[in-house]
Amino acid sequence: MxxxxxxxxxxxxxxxxxxxxxxxxxxxxxxxxxxxxxxxxxxxxxxxxxxxxxxxxxxxxxxxxxxxxxxxxxxxxxxxxxxxxxxxxxxxxxxxxxxxxPGHPLDVGDLRPGPGLSRSLGTALGRLHELPPTIADEAGLPSYTADEHRERRLVELDRAASTGQVPPGLLSRWEKATEDVGRWRFSPCLVHGDLAPERVLAEGGAVTAVVEWGEARVGDPADDLAWLAVGADADALDTVLEAYAVSRDEQPDRHLPVRAQLAGEVALARWLLHGVRTDDADVVDDAVQMLRDLDADVGGEAL
The missing domain is CATH 3.30.200.20 (Phosphorylase Kinase; domain 1)
Structure with a gap:
């Protein structure tokens, strides 16, 4: 068919x-x-x-x-x-x-500090975020200001809390980071909105293609770095961020890495909410276990 x-x-x-x-x-x-x-x-x-x-x-x-x-x-x-x-x-x-x-889904484990794939990825993301937001307007995509984005994050946390499945320490960690208004002063830009290793294709040490643009919008550039903040080697992430900054005409705000880490962690709560919404017990169990593991890893530390 x-x-x-x-x-x-x-x-x-x-x-x-x-x-x-x-x-x-x-x-x-x-x-x-x-x-x-x-x-x-x-x-x-x-x-x-x-x-x-x-x-x-x-x-x-x-x-x-x-x-x-x-x-x-x-x-x-x-x-x-x-x-x-x-x-x-x-x-x-x-x-x-x-x-x-061309290319194959990027393996985060292949990211290394210095020239190569990490630098190519940072450049790719930086150039993407330099595109004029009017492209999103012309395509009828959603657009959010920094304040609207922060409010959406707070609503998301409230929904996750209502399940009773998110460890209290994690909720406190996320709420404090989201309620700190000073961390949410950024210039919205066109973002892919749903980046993950399988959506970034690479070959020969360089990013070749980016696919699955259905969640694109104007919003927080940190959302496109979330998967790296929680999955990449710290030194490799530094190379990505350095290349990203060089590729931007406007220097990224200094709280970008913290919001990226927050977005990467909250993705687990979003997975939990998906399981609850679809009444999928396996997804719920998977999300709950990952949330518990994360809670143990961060040990109640603030972002």
Whole structure:
């Protein structure tokens, strides 16, 4: 079915092989996806939204991607999926098709201090955050001021607290960091909004592509560094941040690393809330265990 949709979306595409796509192909969990090889030997990714919300994100993403592709050559030091076509899906929504992109999902363990992948990643993020926020406006993406972003974080913490599953020490740590207004004075910029290793493709010691833009918005640049703040080696993270600062016209605010660490930790609470919302006991149990492990690691220390 997905191969047929790819053929309908891209004139002249004649599928010869198809396989189910997975995280290694830079595909998220909110879509049904396949990798299709055509008669000319070209590889394509076709994505179909799993639900109406995912459909909305996919349509917004398509508009944003077309604007990113239209940027002057060299503006971004990586490529993004270029929509080649779309096709209506029975039951609503549209399938989106793009060529497969170069590289493999980044392994955070491969990040090392100094020249190479860490520096390339910092430069990539810095150049992304230098894009004009008007791109997001043109694509109909959400936009939040610094104050609005902080308020959204507080609401998120309240929801997590209401589950009764977040260790009190962690809640206190997060609330103090969020209530400290001085740490939330930043200039909002266009952010990917959902960066993780499987969404950043790399090859030959450099970032080659960034995929899955459905959560893009104007907001806190720290959100795009959260996965690194909690997962990368400290020295490698320093290299990323140094390259990032060099790539920005406006120097990053000094509280950026703290907000990135906070965002990375709060992602566990978001996972818990997802499990509660979907009534998935396995997800809830997984999130609760990770929260307990984090609580033991930080030992009640303040951010």
């Amino acid at each position: 997905l191969a047929a949709l790819a053929s309908a979306a891209v004139p002249g595409l004649q599928p010869t092989q198809v396989r189910r796509a997975d995280a290694a192909d830079g595909v998220g969990e909110d879509v049904d996806a396949a990798v299709v090889t055509d008669a000319a030997g070209r590889s394509w990714v076709v994505r179909v939204p799993a639900d109406p919300a995912a459909g909305t994100h996919l349509e917004r993403e398509a508009v944003l991607l077309r604007r990113l592709v239209a940027l002057d050559a060299g503006t971004l030091p990586f490529v993004v999926p270029e929509p080649a076509g779309s096709a209506a899906v029975r039951g609503g929504g549209r399938a989106l098709v793009h060529r497969s992109l």
